[in-house]
Amino acid sequence: MNIYIKFCFVLASFCLLVSFSGCGKPPQEKSSAAKAYDPKTDPLVNPASLLEPVPEDKSKIEDGETLILQLDGSPNTLHPLFLSSLVESTVSGTLFTGLFTFDKDMNWMVNDELVEDYQENENLTEITVKMKKGFTWQDGHPLTVHDIVYSWQQILDPAVPCQTQKPSVEPIEECIALDDYTIKFIQSKPLATARWNLLFPIIPKHLFEKEKKNNPDLKTGDYFNKWSRHPVGNGPYKIVEWKENDKVVVERWEDYKGFKPYFKQIIFKIIPDTNITLLSFEKEDIDVVRKLTSQQFAKETNTESFKKVGYKAWGTQWAFSYIGWNMDGSNPFFNDKKVRLAMTHALNIPLILEKIAYNLSSQSLGVYHEDSWMYNPDVKPFPFDLKIAGQLLDEAGWAIDPTDGWRYKTINGEKVLFKFTLTMPQGSQTSPKIAAIFQEDLKLIGVQMDTRVLEWATYMEKSRKHEFQAGIAAWGTGADPDTGWNLWRTDQYKTGRNYGGYSNPEIDKLFEEGRAEFDFEKRKKIYQKIHKILYEDQPYIWISNPPILSAINKRIRGVQFSPRGIFSFDPSFYGWWVMKGQAKYAVMQKP
Amino acid sequence: MKKKKSQSESYLSNIWRRMKKNRRCMAGLIFVLAMIGIATFSPLLASNQPIICKHEGKWYFPAIVEIFQSRGVGPHWIKKSQPFNLPQFNAKRQLDPEEFAIWPMIPYSEFEQTTEYYLPPSSQHWLGTDELGRDIAARMIHGTSVAVKVGFISMGIAALIGIVVGGLAGYWGGWVDIVISRLIEIVICFPVFFLILAIMVWLEPSIINVMVVIGLTGWTSIARYTRGEFIRLKTQDFVIAAEVVGAKHGRIMFRHILPNAMAPVLVSITFGIAGAILVESGLSWLGFGVQAPAPSWGNILRTAYDSLRVAPHMVYPPCIAIFLAVLAYNLVGDGLRDAIDPKLRKQG
Numbered sequence: 027m028n029i030y031i032k033f034c035f036v037l038a039s040f041c042l043l044v045s046f047s048g049c050g051k052p053p054q055e056k057s058s059a060a061k062a063y064d065p066k067t068d069p070l071v072n073p074a075s076l077l078e079p080v081p082e083d084k085s086k087i088e089d090g091e092t093l094i095l096q097l098d099g100s101p102n103t104l105h106p107l108f109l110s111s112l113v114e115s116t117v118s119g120t121l122f123t124g125l126f127t128f129d130k131d132m133n134w135m136v137n138d139e140l141v142e143d144y145q146e147n148e149n150l151t152e153i154t155v156k157m158k159k160g161f162t163w164q165d166g167h168p169l170t171v172h173d174i175v176y177s178w179q180q181i182l183d184p185a186v187p188c189q190t191q192k193p194s195v196e197p198i199e200e201c202i203a204l205d206d207y208t209i210k211f212i213q214s215k216p217l218a219t220a221r222w223n224l225l226f227p228i229i230p231k232h233l234f235e236k237e238k239k240n241n242p243d244l245k246t247g248d249y250f251n252k253w254s255r256h257p258v259g260n261g262p263y264k265i266v267e268w269k270e271n272d273k274v275v276v277e278r279w280e281d282y283k284g285f286k287p288y289f290k291q292i293i294f295k296i297i298p299d300t301n302i303t304l305l306s307f308e309k310e311d312i313d314v315v316r317k318l319t320s321q322q323f324a325k326e327t328n329t330e331s332f333k334k335v336g337y338k339a340w341g342t343q344w345a346f347s348y349i350g351w352n353m354d355g356s357n358p359f360f361n362d363k364k365v366r367l368a369m370t371h372a373l374n375i376p377l378i379l380e381k382i383a384y385n386l387s388s389q390s391l392g393v394y395h396e397d398s399w400m401y402n403p404d405v406k407p408f409p410f411d412l413k414i415a416g417q418l419l420d421e422a423g424w425a426i427d428p429t430d431g432w433r434y435k436t437i438n439g440e441k442v443l444f445k446f447t448l449t450m451p452q453g454s455q456t457s458p459k460i461a462a463i464f465q466e467d468l469k470l471i472g473v474q475m476d477t478r479v480l481e482w483a484t485y486m487e488k489s490r491k492h493e494f495q496a497g498i499a500a501w502g503t504g505a506d507p508d509t510g511w512n513l514w515r516t517d518q519y520k521t522g523r524n525y526g527g528y529s530n531p532e533i534d535k536l537f538e539e540g541r542a543e544f545d546f547e548k549r550k551k552i553y554q555k556i557h558k559i560l561y562e563d564q565p566y567i568w569i570s571n572p573p574i575l576s577a578i579n580k581r582i583r584g585v586q587f588s589p590r591g592i593f594s595f596d597p598s599f600y601g602w603w604v605m606k607g608q609a610k611y612a613v614m615q616k617p
Numbered sequence: 618m619k620k621k622k623s624q625s626e627s628y629l630s631n632i633w634r635r636m637k638k639n640r641r642c643m644a645g646l647i648f649v650l651a652m653i654g655i656a657t658f659s660p661l662l663a664s665n666q667p668i669i670c671k672h673e674g675k676w677y678f679p680a681i682v683e684i685f686q687s688r689g690v691g692p693h694w695i696k697k698s699q700p701f702n703l704p705q706f707n708a709k710r711q712l713d714p715e716e717f718a719i720w721p722m723i724p725y726s727e728f729e730q731t732t733e734y735y736l737p738p739s740s741q742h743w744l745g746t747d748e749l750g751r752d753i754a755a756r757m758i759h760g761t762s763v764a765v766k767v768g769f770i771s772m773g774i775a776a777l778i779g780i781v782v783g784g785l786a787g788y789w790g791g792w793v794d795i796v797i798s799r800l801i802e803i804v805i806c807f808p809v810f811f812l813i814l815a816i817m818v819w820l821e822p823s824i825i826n827v828m829v830v831i832g833l834t835g836w837t838s839i840a841r842y843t844r845g846e847f848i849r850l851k852t853q854d855f856v857i858a859a860e861v862v863g864a865k866h867g868r869i870m871f872r873h874i875l876p877n878a879m880a881p882v883l884v885s886i887t888f889g890i891a892g893a894i895l896v897e898s899g900l901s902w903l904g905f906g907v908q909a910p911a912p913s914w915g916n917i918l919r920t921a922y923d924s925l926r927v928a929p930h931m932v933y934p935p936c937i938a939i940f941l942a943v944l945a946y947n948l949v950g951d952g953l954r955d956a957i958d959p960k961l962r963k964q965g
Contacts, residue, residue, distance in 0.1 A: 300923070304926075
């Protein structure tokens with residue numbers, strides 16, 4: 027009896043399997059599979075309507091529309107001081123506004139909506155800002171410079187654990203409220219990056235002051251737990267609903283005094299799985315997929331069902347994927363520059379760009395993106411050449427043992443095998459493929475590489491504790507080259523992002539010089555020098571520049587590209603709009 | 618009469634006789650044995666090295682050497698006596714008809730990357746190729762050993778713990794029984810899968826660790842069965858007889874009671890193996906089990922899922938293999954249970 031039940035189950039699951047495959051596309055023809063994908067000839071990529079700017083005549087714009095964005099993870103908090111992921115800052119960013127911002131070309135800007143007058147002295151040590159009157163928090167309490175002063179104080183308060191905010195705020199020596207609407211920022215040292223330090227978040231003093239006594243960290247306790255999920259902001263959107271692991275809904279705050287975005291409601295749908303995301307997009311359950319995989323972009327979006335509903339956005343991003351070495355001496359390999367260069371020569375980057383990135387990304391040639399002003403055009407890529415790699419390893423003392431074909435080196439009388447572990451965070455589709463290609467090529471030159479997948483939080487923790495030999499990941503680079511400060515300086519080994527323990531006194535000095543230099547041309551020279559030294563040292567293997575790969579519903583217009591993607595700048599999706607008559611969702615009116 | 622009794626079949630051979638009559642059970646058993654065979658001789662079935670070849674007048678057996686080498690049991694002299702150089706051989710073969718080789722059925726290794734990505738099944742690649750141009754059939758064959766190993770070793774560990782702990786509880790009774798039974802209840806409460814996920818953060822995520830953790834958490838049902846059987850058997854005449862003769866407790870437990878208590882424990886073990894295969898596949902699917910690019914059915918399925926729209930053919934082999942393996946163990950377990958069920962004995 028039991029067995030028959032089981033057989034029925036078997037049959038059922040088989041039918042499921044077969045029907046599942048029925049949904050799939052028939053395999054690609056061999057000729058098209060062999061033909062390389064070229065995004066420039068794909069009609070779905072960056073069409074004119076997608077990029078159409080906001081029209082002069084505002085009556086053409088649909089006003090009551092809803093925008094549904096996809097998030098690949100669930101936010102933990104919307105508290106602006108404690109944001110730790112792109113997902114969180116995307117959602118939280120709609121609720122808050124500040125005095126300063128930056129545009130799509132990563133230029134620092136004064137936020138004209140909020141600021142009446144801006145004054146700075148020659149070396150930027152004193153900056154005075156006059157705010158417009160009439161702005162309020164979403165609970166009706168007026169927004170004044172006292173909130174800004176309070177925010178500055180709290181970020182620097184040792185009891186408040188907002189480590190990501192502190193470094194940029196620390197140079198601000200004093201924040202003085204001259205009157206309710208005028209504020210003066212005083213910085214101790216003349217810094218070229220002084221303006222960027224003013225971009226810290228603003229928190230409501232009138233709400234936090236009372237609760238500070240009970241919870242000095244502004245994070246724990248009933249009040250702040252609740253506030254982190256339903257913050258009272260000062261921005262153009264208000265939070266209305268948060269369903270755990272499902273969606274976050276924000277609605278336009280009609281009493282906002284500044285510029286009002288064109289979408290009445292934004293729904294952030296949480297869908298972590300890339301396959302399901304694409305299916306949801308084709309079903310029009312979501313309007314925007316922020317990040318398609320390169321395979322989806324090149325191979326899986328040429329279906330009829332996709333063509334009917336969406337376009338693809340493709341642009342460059344100031345980011346790079348890399349394999350980083352641990353050079354702090356905890357392993358006998360990567361302290362040696364020759365070994366690192368050998369590894370670079372052994373990684374088949376052209377193949378990776380063609381077969382795994384589908385010609386969508388360019389090769390990364392160092393820490394600064396080739397479109398940025400701090401990039402040094404003198405750097406030349408290291409070619410993929412296993413012969414050179416083998417020679418370099420020979421020179422470094424790692425000789426092949428003819429009995430088993432692997433490389434060994436005698437260190438302190440002990441014969442050490444060249445075998446290391448590459449760690450990678452879970453969830454990436456490309457990293458395991460890169461690792462597999464790398465592993466096979468390394469075998470040919472007598473080096474053993476193991477791989478290990480770690481869950482993201484663990485991966486970061488191990489990186490911070492320097493408990494790794496090699497790691498694969500990606501960094502986005504900031505607007506200002508000074509953001510490399512905590513990646514490369516020796517003193518950032520303990521506190522910053524210098525996980526691999528890179529140490530070069532010249533780089534340390536150059537970063538300090540770069541900060542203090544006000545002349546643009548001289549400053550450019552300094553960072554170009556840094557770029558070149560780093561690339562020649564190869565503390566990382568720079569692999570590729572991950573591009574913007576998004577899917578966007580056809581009715582949406584006004585998309586702009588920035589080096590940070592299609593979100594996270596001014597105006598990002600505040601500049602998106604829908605033509606009148608093309609609205610899709612009726613906004614649910616609250617009774 | 619007396620002679621017949623001494624030759625009367627033992628409990629286990631009685632069960633075996635009944636099992637043989639159960640066709641489904643035998644089909645499952647054959648499949649399991651086939652899996653073990655494939656796992657053991659995988660380099661002979663799928664490898665880029667020839668099984669036998671003649672190179673410059675000398676005979677070589679590279680694939681057979683690989684059987685030992687890939688399992689880490691190859692003593693050094695094997696490699697030394699067979700310094701076979703594949704690229705050299707291939708180059709020579711192009712020119713010299715004297716060079717001779719018998720290749721494995723699938724002439725690709727599980728890691729060998731070709732430039733033909735996502736090829737559908739063809740005569741060249743029986744199950745097609747994957748996202749790095751590797752032959753899926755070769756990867757499936759080499760992944761079999763993971764499934765077999767995980768099943769047997771993890772349940773071996775579980776059986777060892779389960780039998781000892783359950784046996785102690787059943788045999789001694791009283792306080793020992795109460796303490797052990799509570800311990801079993803505590804261990805049952807651990808959600809095994811999440812426990813393994815958590816442990817994998819601290820340990821290297823190797824297949825050995827996966828097996829050990831499954832073994833360390835999967836012994837509870839075995840212990841319970843053993844305990845029950847021991848309680849049932851310890852009052853039987855043959856046990857009392859052994860006690861009267863003066864046998865030590867250890868001897869009574871393991872020589873006299875255990876062989877008679879084994880059958881229900883074996884049922885639990887076979888189901889446990891099926892469960893262990895599923896857990897391993899699940900872990901590899903998430904990327905925490907066998908580390909890619911080493912093949913296991915779970916991580917083949919993972920990459921297939923990521924490429925579902927581009928290459929739907931990739932999803933079938935691992936799905937069907939996992940399904941059949943689990944089914945086979947369940948059939949064996951079912952058959953075994955039917956064979957030892959006294960209610961069904963009359964029919965058998």
